[in-house]
Amino acid sequence: MALRMMVYGGLLYQDLIKRGEVLADGRLPPVLPIVLYNGSQRWSAVTDVFDLIPPVPGLVEQFKPRLKYLLIDENAWTDSELASLKNLVAAVFRIEHPASPDAIVGLLSLLHEWLAERPDLRRMFALWIRATLMRKAEYRIVLPQIDDLQELNVMLAERLEEWAQAYKAEGKAEGKAEGKAEGKAEGKAEGEALALQKLLKRRFGAVSAEVLAKISAASLEQIDAWLDQVLDARSLDDIFGPTTA
Structure with a gap:
C-alpha cells in the first residue's frame, strides 16, 4: 500500500x-x-x-x-473508545460495525443532535445510513427513500430489532428444515449445524474447511451458542477465534 x-x-x-x-x-x-x-x-x-x-x-x-x-x-478502536471521541468519523465507524441494532438507533439520535445546524449533512448521513443498512445481510431491510435523520431514526426504532430477530429466526428455521430433509437420522444436532452454516454463508460468504470441521465436531450446546453470536459478530474470528484459513 x-x-x-x-x-x-x-x-x-x-x-x-x-x-x-x-x-x-x-x-x-x-x-x-x-x-x-x-x-x-x-x-x-x-x-x-x-x-x-x-x-x-x-x-x-x-x-x-x-x-x-x-x-x-x-x-x-473499541466501541467504548469511539463513543468517547464524540465526532462524526467515530460515529461512521460505529454505524458500520454496530454492537447491536439498538446501538444504531442511539447513534442516529446523536447525529441528529450534533448536526442540528447542518441540514445538508443530516441529509447526507440519512442517505448513507439507509444504503448501509440495506446492504447488511443480517437485517434484510427494505426502506423507503428517506433523507431525514429524525424520520429514519423513528422508523428504525420501531422495526430494526424486530427485523434482526426475524432474520435470525428465519435462518435457524430454514437450516433446521433443510437438515431434517437431508437426513432425519442424524437428529437435531445436524439440523442446527446446517442452520449455522447457512447463516455464516449469508453473513460472511464462503466458509473455510477449518470452520466447517469445527462445526461438524461441536456439541449441540456449542452450536447453539455460535448461532446466538452470528448476528452481532463482525467476522468469523469473532465466533470461532483465529483460524488458519
Whole structure:
C-alpha cells in the first residue's frame, strides 16, 4: 500500500501541474495521504515506502524514497473508545460495525443532535445510513427513500430489532428444515449445524474447511451458542477465534 500511495500522490501532483492548480510561487500544495481500513484483520503493512527497501550501505541510504501515509484502522478502536471521541468519523465507524441494532438507533439520535445546524449533512448521513443498512445481510431491510435523520431514526426504532430477530429466526428455521430433509437420522444436532452454516454463508460468504470441521465436531450446546453470536459478530474470528484459513 505504501508504494501504491506514492504512485497515487505522484499522479495527483502531475494532474495538478497539468491543470495549473499549483501555489502562487509555482510550488505544489501539501497533500495528506490517508488509508481508511475497515477489514476484519488488523492492518500489518508498513506505512512508509522507506521501510519497503532494505538498508543500503554508504551514500545511497540517504536517497531512499520516503512517503508515509496516515492509517486509520477501524479495528484499532473499541466501541467504548469511539463513543468517547464524540465526532462524526467515530460515529461512521460505529454505524458500520454496530454492537447491536439498538446501538444504531442511539447513534442516529446523536447525529441528529450534533448536526442540528447542518441540514445538508443530516441529509447526507440519512442517505448513507439507509444504503448501509440495506446492504447488511443480517437485517434484510427494505426502506423507503428517506433523507431525514429524525424520520429514519423513528422508523428504525420501531422495526430494526424486530427485523434482526426475524432474520435470525428465519435462518435457524430454514437450516433446521433443510437438515431434517437431508437426513432425519442424524437428529437435531445436524439440523442446527446446517442452520449455522447457512447463516455464516449469508453473513460472511464462503466458509473455510477449518470452520466447517469445527462445526461438524461441536456439541449441540456449542452450536447453539455460535448461532446466538452470528448476528452481532463482525467476522468469523469473532465466533470461532483465529483460524488458519
